[in-house]
Amino acid sequence: xxxxxxxxxxxxxxxxxxxxxxxxxxxxxxxxxxxxxxxxxxxxxxxxxxxxxxxxxxxxxxxxxxxxxxxxxxxxxxxxxxxxxxxxxxxxxxxxxxxxxxxxxxxxxxxxxxxxxxxxxxxxxxxxxxxxxxxxxxxxxxxxxxxxxxxxxxxxxxxxxxxxxxxxxxxxxxxxxxxxxxxxxxxxxxxxxxxxxxxxxxxxxxxxxxxxxxxxxxxxxxxxxxxxxxxxxxxxxxxxxxxxxxxxxxxxxxxxxx
Ligand code: CIR
Numbered sequence: 001x002x003x004x005x006x007x008x009x010x011x012x013x014x015x016x017x018x019x020x021x022x023x024x025x026x027x028x029x030x031x032x033x034x035x036x037x038x039x040x041x042x043x044x045x046x047x048x049x050x051x052x053x054x055x056x057x058x059x060x061x062x063x064x065x066x067x068x069x070x071x072x073x074x075x076x077x078x079x080x081x082x083x084x085x086x087x088x089x090x091x092x093x094x095x096x097x098x099x100x101x102x103x104x105x106x107x108x109x110x111x112x113x114x115x116x117x118x119x120x121x122x123x124x125x126x127x128x129x130x131x132x133x134x135x136x137x138x139x140x141x142x143x144x145x146x147x148x149x150x151x152x153x154x155x156x157x158x159x160x161x162x163x164x165x166x167x168x169x170x171x172x173x174x175x176x177x178x179x180x181x182x183x184x185x186x187x188x189x190x191x192x193x194x195x196x197x198x199x200x201x202x203x204x205x206x207x208x209x210x211x212x213x214x215x216x217x218x219x220x221x222x223x224x225x226x227x228x229x230x231x232x233x234x235x236x237x238x239x240x241x242x243x244x245x246x247x248x249x250x251x252x253x254x255x256x257x258x
Contacts, residue, residue, distance in 0.1 A: 001176055002074060004213055007044045008097055008256040010054040011037050012064040012243075019061035020084055021247045022165065033243035037064070040217075040254060043237045047212035049257065054097050060090045064244070065253045068115040068133075068166075069094040071126075071142060072258040076149035077102035078142055083113040083133025094256075101258070106145045114138030117166030117253050118158075122194060123176035126153040129167025156190045168252050172209045174216065174234070180225075182207050197232070200224050208250030212257060219251050 011034060017027040041051050057063055062084070069090050071078045079095050082088055098105060108114045118129035119142065126146050128139040136155070143153040156167065161184040164170050170182035178195045182204040186196050199207045199222075206222035218226060220240040229236060241251055 001211070001213075004047075004049055004257045006101065006258050007041075007049040007051045008054065008066055008094070009037070009041055009044075009051060009254060010063050010066050010093075011056045013056040013058040013061060015058040015061040016064060016243075016247065017061070019065075019247050020086065022163075023246055023248060025246050028243035028246040030243075033064075036240055036243055037254065040239055040241065040251075043215075043217060043239055044212060044255060044257075046237065047215045047217075049212065051255075052097065054093055057090075057093060060087065062087050062247070063090045063093070065117070065247075065249050066090075066094065066256050067168075067253040068117050070098060070256055071114075071116050071119050072098075072102070072256055073121065073126075073146075073149070073151065074258075076106070076145055076151065077104065077258075078106040078108060078145050080114045080116055081108040081110060081112055081138065082115050083131070083135070083138075084115075108138050108141050111135070112138035112141045114142055115166055116256070117168050120168050120171050120173055120179075122173040122179060124151050126151055127167065127171070127191070128153055128155050130155055130157045131159060131164070131166060133166065154190050156185075156188060158185070161185070165248050166253070168208060169248075169250065170204065170207045172207055172211070172252065174211055174229075180207050180209060180229075197228075205245065205250065208252055210252045210255075210257070217251050219245070
């Protein structure tokens with residue numbers, strides 16, 4: 001797997017409770033979210049990453065979900081055009097934050113829309129979810145940038161999978177081959193080239209985990225998945241991200257890793 005060295009994060013803003021969510025479990029507790037975020041950053045450091053923190057901006061309640069604003073790889077860096085209009089203003093700060101790492105930044109442009117949460121890298125292949133946030137045109141633009149940089153890509157339409165906001169809400173690359181998948185994705189022919197590890201339906205949110213170098217970050221509260229992954233030999237770091245989950249977020253979407 002590619003060795004990751006950096007992460008970009010943005011702590012939740014005081015306005016986090018005003019962000020977009022489909023869940024009906026009450027607003028997040030911002031103080032608790034800040035504490036969870038700080039532990040998350042410590043865990044990334046433990047995985048060997050240098051963490052750059054962008055200042056929270058209350059004008060963008062969803063700006064802590066930085067993963068949606070860019071797609072980053074060794075030979076290609078792209079800022080997105082998020083599917084939700086209220087999130088498009090997040091791009092400016094991300095672009096500024098990325099410049100010192102990536103001299104050349106590509107960009108998705110209208111009518112294309114794309115959220116980074118819909119992009120899952122497995123080896124040198126990028127799986128791009130077509131979702132309520134990412135349209136075919138956005139996927140095609142990103143695919144073009146990736147192809148020119150020597151990567152391959154495959155679109156997967158996830159619009160029929162109920163409750164799945166982004167592709168990576170239901171999928172994670174465990175290494176350069178194996179995918180952790182929810183039921184709705186496990187049978188998809190586009191993913192047949194990979195070895196599949198399934199998550200139990202009642203623990204489907206555990207599929208939003210992140211491999212960072214030698215460790216696998218897993219959300220707290222999914223004991224069966226935790227046991228199965230430990231048995232497979234993964235070194236797990238289990239983190240509580242309950243306040244982010246209330247806003248439809250999860251482990252992967254609160255950092256950009258590269
Ligand atoms: C949103 O709806 O855009 C945010 N409240 C949550 C985004 C989570 N991002 C992700 O799963 N990649």
